[in-house]
Amino acid sequence: MRWFFGGIAALIILVIVYVxxxxxxxxxxxxxxxxxxGAAVIDRTDVKSLTQSLADxxxxxxxxxxxxxxxxxxxxxxxxxxxxLGVADAMIAKMLTPEHLTQLLKTGKxxxxxxxxxxxxxxxxxxxxxxxxxxxLGRFRFxxxxxxxxxxxxxxxxxxxxxxxxxxxxSGWKLAGLVLPNRVARELAAALPAK
Numbered sequence: 001m002r003w004f005f006g007g008i009a010a011l012i013i014l015v016i017v018y019v020x021x022x023x024x025x026x027x028x029x030x031x032x033x034x035x036x037x038g039a040a041v042i043d044r045t046d047v048k049s050l051t052q053s054l055a056d057x058x059x060x061x062x063x064x065x066x067x068x069x070x071x072x073x074x075x076x077x078x079x080x081x082x083x084x085l086g087v088a089d090a091m092i093a094k095m096l097t098p099e100h101l102t103q104l105l106k107t108g109k110x111x112x113x114x115x116x117x118x119x120x121x122x123x124x125x126x127x128x129x130x131x132x133x134x135x136x137l138g139r140f141r142f143x144x145x146x147x148x149x150x151x152x153x154x155x156x157x158x159x160x161x162x163x164x165x166x167x168x169x170x171s172g173w174k175l176a177g178l179v180l181p182n183r184v185a186r187e188l189a190a191a192l193p194a195k
Contacts, residue, residue, distance in 0.1 A: 143165065159181055161181060
C-alpha cells in the first residue's frame with residue numbers, strides 16, 4: 001500500500017514539474033517580450049515550427065478566399081498549397097526577425113515592412129500576468145504530451161481569438177506556433193497573388 005501512495009505522490013510531483021516548467025517558460029518568454037529583447041525571444045522560439053504554423057494558416061485562408069468564387073479541384077488545391085507555402089514562407093521570414101517578432105508579440109501590430117501588409121489587433125503577450133499562476137493556468141490548454149496552447153486574447157470568437165503554442169523540445173518549452181485571429185490570417189492571405 002505504501003508503494004501505491006508513493007507512486008501517486010511521485011506522479012503528482014511529476015505533473016507539477018511538467019506544468020510548472022511550461023508556465024516558467026511562458027513567463028520567461030513574456031518577460032523577454034516586455035523588455036523588447038529580440039535575441040531572448042528568438043532563443044525561446046522554434047522558428048521552423050512557428051513559420052510552418054503561420055504559413056499553414058495563411059494558405060488555408062487563401063484557399064478559403066479563392067474557394068468563395070469557384071470550386072477548387074483536389075489536385076489544384078495541392079498545387080496551390082505547395083506554391084502558396086513558398087510565397088507565404090517568404091512573407092513570414094520578414095515577420096520572424098528578432099525585432100519584428102518581438103514587436104508583434106509586444107504591441108500586437110507590425111507596420112512598415114516592405115511587401116507585408118500591416119498587421120494590427122493581435123493580443124499582446126506581454127499583457128499576460130504570468131506571476132498570477134492560477135490565472136495563467138486558466139489560459140493553458142493541453143494539446144499533446146509535448147505541447148500546450150496558451151490563449152493570449154481575452155476574446156474567444158474565431159475572428160478575434162489568438163493563442164500561442166509551446167512545444168517541449170529537448171531542453172525546454174519553446175514558442176512553436178501562433179494561432180492568428182481569422183481576420184488577420186485573411187488580411188495576410190489577401191497579400192498573396194490572386195489565382
